[in-house]
Amino acid sequence: MNINDDLHYDSNRPDGECDELLDHYFDSVEQPMVDTEGIAILTRIKMLRERIRSRRAWAWRVSIGAVAACAVVLLALNLFLGSTGVSSEAGEGMLAGNEIPESTYNEVTVPTGQRMTLMLADGTQLIANSRSQVRYPSRFDGDVRHVWVKGEVYFDVAKDGARPFIVSADGFDVRVLGTKFCVSSYSPAEASVTLVQGSVALTTDTDERIRMRPNQRVNISDGTIDEISIVDTSLFTSWTRGGLLLENQTLGNIVDKLNTYYGISIEVDPRLTGRKLYGSLDLKSDINGVFTVLCSIIPMKVEAMPDSVTYRISPR
């Protein structure tokens, strides 16, 4: 049976030689041959996408500039409203004695397809996504800072240990001291809070309480906590920079988000719902701009239904 007695395995050999023999064997093993054509093609596609993305970086800078300009205008508007509010109430205050006038509330609704940056009186910055509503006082009186939101809003709360900041949404409240987080509550059945930095305390209408840690995301369904998970927060805050991060998400998921952002109803052919997308999507003010980009990535076509809120996506 032995072809080569010098090398062949023998149970009487000492351990060292035995190991050497095994090493010889592992060296002589050939790696399975693999057809790597698919990998090369996939890499090429990703390289191309990368190139397009870096070109888009310029467009991004321009759109961030626009958002910043928008913020300045709103801040000015806010100061203006604030000051008129105070002056008119000052008169009433004199009539009613020396009571501190209650601050007026402002309410903002973000137009479809746009984002708005707001600076509140205490220095808290917030970015509200498409179709969101924010109600906030022109000044913060009393010992809490309280705002109300509907839709998706990113908060960068100014630190003030003495006055907690409270965000109320349909079904829950988030209480913070100073931190960065994102509240999404377009629908009370599918709301969520994503914490980027610091710590927040979440209380639901059914009186469930949880203290969140950074990178945690809590899903809330009709006032009860549904799921707590650890996430890559950039996926849930990318919209604040004007883009929707697609990284490894399916067309079905993306369409769900587009439906809420644009207040439309997109129907996707089941053959396409599982398609994965990479890169990021610029949220244009017009849904058709978004469709044009999607059509350039996926071979698909979009039909607008006569009711002008329903769209149908099918393979091309």
Place this chain on the structure above:
Amino acid sequence: MTGSEESENMLYRISRGDERAFDIFMSQWSSRLYNYAMTMLQSRESVEEVVSDVFLEVWKSRGNLLKIEYLGQWLRTITYYKVVTRLRSETRRPKFVSLGDIEEFTIYPMESNDESILSHRQQEAVNEELESLPPKCKHVFFLAKIERMPYRQIATMLNISLSTVNYHVAYAMERLRNKLKNITENEH
């Protein structure tokens, strides 16, 4: 030109943005990285995604390519991290990278045509014994003995100590030795 000069020349061309050199680079490494990723992922589609992500990473950092000291270790490390990230996204686990994340590790069935070293039956016994090792041990053993990575590089890549690497390799070798002894004694 020697092999390493040739490889350096290729890396130089890639670092200057030469896509044809990059194609050659891909054809040289994709099989190896594919086989490595396959030990942990077991799905052709996932593995192709991972390996193409690794190549994209190489292309994006091509400017620093000539500064990389151990190319093989670097590529395997990126592959390993991409695999872990992928496994985690599939199972929604927290973001800590550890060897414990790899619950399954399957080495492809090995075969050597050179029966002068181990008979066919002995080869089968070795494969079988390897498959029965704990996943972590198998992983370290695969990198050390089949991929021929230096122990120190394995320790750095998997974020474990050098003595742990030594332990896993020694344990696996002992198991294989004993297995060989048993079947050879039974044959006589």
